[in-house]
Amino acid sequence: MTALTVQAEAEVAKWNMPVGVTEISREVHGLHMLIFWVVVAIGVGVFAAFFYSIWAHRRSRNPKPATFHESTTVEIVWTVLPFVILIAMAIPATGTLIKIEDSSDAEMSIKVTGYQWMWGYEYVGEDYSFYSRLDRDSDRARQVGSGIDPSSVDNYLLEVDNRLVVPTDTKIRFLLTSNDVIHAWWVPALGMKRDAIPGFINEMWARIDEPGVYRGQCAELCGRDHGFMPVVVEAVPPAEFEAWLAGKRGDEGSDTAASEPVQVAEADTGTATATDATEVAAADADADADADAEAEAPADDAASAELELAALMETGEKVYKTNCVACHQASGKGMPPAFPSLIGSAVVTGDPTTQIEQVLNGKNAMPPFGHLSDEQIAAVVTYTRNSWDNDSGVVQPADVAALRQ
């Protein structure tokens, strides 16, 4: 977002819950500190009695034990007193809870969809949506034995390829759902997390009052790459947001496809490093760059033209293991009826177009994989068509490129 003013990142908390940038998060933080101090006060009292007793009532100091073993008064006191303390804590907690659940009068809505393993964002009624996944540098560094030092990667595991850009000072309603398993959408600075559940639409809201970049992660075990689906929210003043959104929509005009070219371009500049970031930044910057990128994508693919079966199979296996194995299994047998077997399946043995389209766009419970590069998709399609007992020919990146849009 070089074209936009990027403000200071939210302060990183180390010992305590961060205060956050919404009214709710400040209230939640206040509640957290309130209970914390109540607990500390009770703890000091209880543990003082405990350690005093250990010290003063040890046998060498107090050889003759007392004989009392009951006191109705005392027992009533220490039943009633905690009640009173609890009620004192319940009152503010109830107030905050009521506020959290009141998402009326929202000024805009964003639909958040969890996928294994990325987030889909849609600006409801704005005709613009995109996917957001772990950024390339983190992704490379996090591979087993990558040899890359995580601390050399900026915001290791907490950066995405496409950030969710939102306006400040606006009541935003988030509609959460999922396309496969349960995920949870969580940005600590917003003071809330909520589950994204297939077949359901959950709700939460936030009004962010400081521009900045706020980071979080998926917080519900969702399979192999659960630890690798960060959430990055970039809050900008409303005017800037409007300009950004108009720019994003302006040239492409239509939904999902709009973001795709950017991602293809990024995926294909696979060797770009921090110093070589111009291209990525440009692709991200505004609508003009999007257009460039679109023009560029096929060119890149042309360069990688005809890939051999062996090369495709090798890449394909890797792509399969990361993206497909959870449902279709390493054996390709899937888990019918939910996840069909790929062995001898009509889609996998038939016209490659059908299969490429299904991988690109998804079908029923299968998520779309349009965010993968042409080469990756060609490789994985080739892999499934030539593994196990299948033998159905090679698919080239160019075939995939031709079917995008």
Place this chain on the structure above:
Amino acid sequence: MRWVMTTNHKDLGTLYLVWAFTMFFVGGLMSLVIRGELFEPGLQFVDPEFFNQMTTMHALIMIFGGVMPAFTGLANWMVPMMVGCSDLALPRVNNWGFWILPFAFGMLLSTLFMDGGAPASGWTMYPPLVLQTGEAFPFLIFSIHLMGISSITGAINVVVTILNMRAPGMTLLKMPLFVWTWLITAYLLIAVMPVLAGAVTMLLTDRYFGTSFFTASGGGDPVMFQHIFWFFGHPEVYILILPAFGIVSTIIPTFARKTLFGYASMVYATAAIAFLSFIVWAHHMFTVGMPLAGELFFMFSTMLIAVPTGVKVFNWIATMWRGSMTFETPMLFALGFVFLFTIGGFSGLMLAIAPADFQYHDTYFVVAHFHYVLVPGAVFAILGAIYYWIPKWTGVMYNEKLGQFHFWWSAIWINVLFFPQHFLGLAGMPRRIPDYAVQFTDFNVISSIGAFAFFIGQFVFIWNMIQCMRGVGEPAPARPWEGAHGLEWTVPSPAPYHTFEEPPVVDDKEVAAHA
């Protein structure tokens, strides 16, 4: 053959305990894989999928293979001796109940070698994720069925024994608290294990027989599984702690040389906790998007649990108060329990506050909470109980120096291990992730060091116990602890293979209510 066919409660008690410690060891090794991978950021040793398998298997093995059988082992040994009868009511069922376990866990562990690996969905087994398990799936379900059957047989045995076989004069309100807490635990088990069995069976039919209890595309509801699971799961967490309450209520009076303070309120508090445990389940799922009224109900009821739990802690401290305490190993573990379990209770109270739980949920803060109640809680109580009763079981005293060393070593490292996890959770580290952002490094390093050190220290305990079992050590008198009361101390050490074939005469000096 004696050990295979035995129906003797003492033999089976020993088998259960040996089994539990084998499982603690296996589950412990898995936790070392987890802590090893989390030692520094980046993936060093294991694939993320295998990491998830480790967290899942670690939890299942520790809960169902470790803590629960250990408590059952203690019940086997002690319940008949405490209520003055010769054996459990259903000895043959007891034998079966034990021997189911190796099959259940053999099946569960064999999944590690299957296509697709072991289950990787967390011990909570939420669908739809759990339905993505590979060939391990039916093995997971059946092993859980077997564990459930084993627990239920054990529980029925305890209930029938306690209700029908007490020695004359041992009225309910004279029973030792360990017996009381086990009676209540047994009822919890009987009530909720079938619920778990039902839930996992529904998973099974969803996967293989085309039902859609939990699949949204067929009209099912994935959240319904969570409600059913936690209707089992919350009472389950009390199954994992109530017998520990009983143990601590036995040990503290002995070494304080003073009668337990508030015997009756201890019994009522235990019953109250058990009752409340059935109505608070959804506090594990505040983030699933319940209606406001539901969230308020579960928040208030959860907060209420702190009251009877508090009563227990206050009563233990009042028992110590103006006593004449000595600090042999069982007492050290009991005091360690009171102190550290209370910390776990405090974080539990924080978690109960729903708006704050939206932040804490599924982070390391929760991991720290439940490990404080489970390790220095349940496990410390089990260790204390073993030190306390081993002279009665083997006829020799354990090595006190090693026992004290074992306590201090464990108490120090368990805090190094789990305390920093509170900070990690508050700072935003989700649980069940194999790799983390670099700002979480410091506390993870400390935590991992604590884990390895804690683990190594347990060999001191194993060595000490093996010595006792081999009969090496000072011979133990019938009542090795000066302040101990209870029928078990009226028989010689080691306890004869058959005790109380003639019901004993219950002397008021030996009962908990007013010894």
